[in-house]
Amino acid sequence: xxxxxxxxxxxxxxxxxxxxxxxxxxxxxxxxxxxxxxxxxxxxxxxxxxxxxxxxxxxxxxxxxxxxxxxxxxxxxxxxxxxxxxxxxxxxxxxxxxxxxxxxxxxxxxxxxxxxxxxxxxxxxxxxxxxxxxxxxxxxxxxxxxxxxxxxxxxxxxxxxxxxxxxxxxxxxxxxxxxxxxxxxxxxxxxxxxxxxxxxxxxxxxxxxxxxxxxxxxxxxxxxxxxxxxxxxxxxxxxxxxxxxxxxxxxxxxxxxxx
Amino acid sequence: xxxxxxxxxxxxxxxxxxxxxxxxxxxxxxxxxxxxxxxxxxxxxxxxxxxxxxxxxxxxxxxxxxxxxxxxxxxxxxxxxxxxxxxxxxxxxxxxxxxxxxxxxxxxxxxxxxxxxxxxxxxxxxxxxxxxxxxxxxxxxxxxxxxxxxxxxxxxxxxxxxxxxxxxxxxxxxxxxxxxxxxxxxxxxxxxxxxxxxxxxxxxxxxxxxxxxxxxxxx
Numbered sequence: 273x274x275x276x277x278x279x280x281x282x283x284x285x286x287x288x289x290x291x292x293x294x295x296x297x298x299x300x301x302x303x304x305x306x307x308x309x310x311x312x313x314x315x316x317x318x319x320x321x322x323x324x325x326x327x328x329x330x331x332x333x334x335x336x337x338x339x340x341x342x343x344x345x346x347x348x349x350x351x352x353x354x355x356x357x358x359x360x361x362x363x364x365x366x367x368x369x370x371x372x373x374x375x376x377x378x379x380x381x382x383x384x385x386x387x388x389x390x391x392x393x394x395x396x397x398x399x400x401x402x403x404x405x406x407x408x409x410x411x412x413x414x415x416x417x418x419x420x421x422x423x424x425x426x427x428x429x430x431x432x433x434x435x436x437x438x439x440x441x442x443x444x445x446x447x448x449x450x451x452x453x454x455x456x457x458x459x460x461x462x463x464x465x466x467x468x469x470x471x472x473x474x475x476x477x478x479x480x481x482x483x484x485x486x487x488x489x490x491x492x493x494x495x496x497x498x499x500x501x502x503x504x505x506x507x508x509x510x511x512x513x514x515x516x517x518x519x520x521x522x523x524x525x526x527x528x529x530x531x
Numbered sequence: 532x533x534x535x536x537x538x539x540x541x542x543x544x545x546x547x548x549x550x551x552x553x554x555x556x557x558x559x560x561x562x563x564x565x566x567x568x569x570x571x572x573x574x575x576x577x578x579x580x581x582x583x584x585x586x587x588x589x590x591x592x593x594x595x596x597x598x599x600x601x602x603x604x605x606x607x608x609x610x611x612x613x614x615x616x617x618x619x620x621x622x623x624x625x626x627x628x629x630x631x632x633x634x635x636x637x638x639x640x641x642x643x644x645x646x647x648x649x650x651x652x653x654x655x656x657x658x659x660x661x662x663x664x665x666x667x668x669x670x671x672x673x674x675x676x677x678x679x680x681x682x683x684x685x686x687x688x689x690x691x692x693x694x695x696x697x698x699x700x701x702x703x704x705x706x707x708x709x710x711x712x713x714x715x716x717x718x719x720x721x722x723x724x725x726x727x728x729x730x731x732x733x734x735x736x737x738x739x740x741x742x743x744x745x746x747x748x749x750x
């Protein structure tokens with residue numbers, strides 16, 4: 273189908289510099305590709321799909337990258353684009369980033385999320401199971417499902433606390449906070465998970481063990497120290513607040529005092 | 532100490548506490564020094580008290596030196612750990628897109644302050660220790676103001692001091708509010724803490740710079 277004349281002017285030609293790494297043990301490097309015919313209406317991942325079609329036609333291995341829902345919910349996509357986690361837009365994941373944020377002739381640097389606890393598996397795919405292990409260490413509540421469990425909706429919770437807990441619960445665990453933090457700190461992620469339960473009565477029973485175990489696991493994974501730059505909050509696609517980190521610090525200190 | 536070094540949160544709380552301690556000391560240091568602008572007598576009285584009081588000399592001074600050493604050593608240790616946590620560095624990293632320069636470069640401002648402290652100790656602390664404990668010269672409660680003014684007769688020294696105070700201001704502008712966040716204080720009063728932090732971070736270094744320039748111009 274011919275491209276409408278008005279759209280032809282908007283079609284972009286881009287230079288892509290992408291991290292290529294054959295496997296977890298191979299040495300990677302930035303490779304340069306030229307891509308023509310990119311529409312500003314494409315999402316960033318659609319642009320990557322077009323690139324991969326082109327690479328396959330040329331007999332080149334396509335670029336491996338994580339993706340799933342492509343609507344900003346699953347937290348799978350994880351690219352570091354032009355020096356920012358999920359690219360230059362705010363409050364979006366890479367799949368929600370659109371090519372209209374770029375212009376014809378741009379050079380775009382695409383790298384995997386980098387942190388020691390997020391080793392590269394292949395190209396732009398990183399292993400983020402460190403987050404799963406932190407979650408397993410305490411990011412849950414234990415509720416008997418015997419049939420006598422109290423209905424959660426019957427427990428009164430202050431609106432302000434419910435709102436804050438819900439805000440914390442919107443964390444999708446994508447790892448942008450770690451990727452963007454100059455120290456590769458995971459404090460924003462862990463604090464969101466701790467806060468989500470710390471603010472609700474259901475989370476009080478295991479509150480002490482939860483924060484101690486989750487922070488211990490976070491430290492064992494080798495994430496860096498938080499220095500309160502606030503970069504994580506800015507780059508977080510869900511706008512998780514630094515207030516959660518302060519709450520986690522309080523919970524942690526209080527748990528240490530309780531022993 | 533081992534649990535302190537193994538927990539990221541305890542490390543940041545320890546940094547915050549030592550930072551708050553040093554900020555309190557800095558305020559006290561400024562209050563005494565600013566009197567040198569208005570009255571040589573009052574400055575001499577304060578300095579003589581601080582220089583001869585046993586509690587200050589043998590209890591508070593070692594704690595202060597310990598606090599300074601801890602804050603700097605911990606700062607360097609944390610920076611090494613944080614670099615390790617990143618692993619492979621990014622080819623392109625746009626730090627300015629999401630965090631101010633001062634918050635990302637506390638090590639640079641801190642290292643500059645450390646270098647300044649070397650000069651400051653050489654200028655005032657070493658001669659003082661030499662006067663009192665090595666040469667054991669007779670007590671002179673009126674010598675302090677003259678010694679202070681004498682140091683700031685040198686333009687190069689004044690310029691170095693003013694530049695150092697600028698870096699101190701940068702360090703404090705992030706450090707003040709950051710220390711409260713590390714201690715778990717982030718609530719409706721946080722904007723007030725941030726405003727107070729800005730006031731402190733600008734006011735105290737500016738005041739110290741004023742003292743140095745004032746004595747240079749009036750010696």
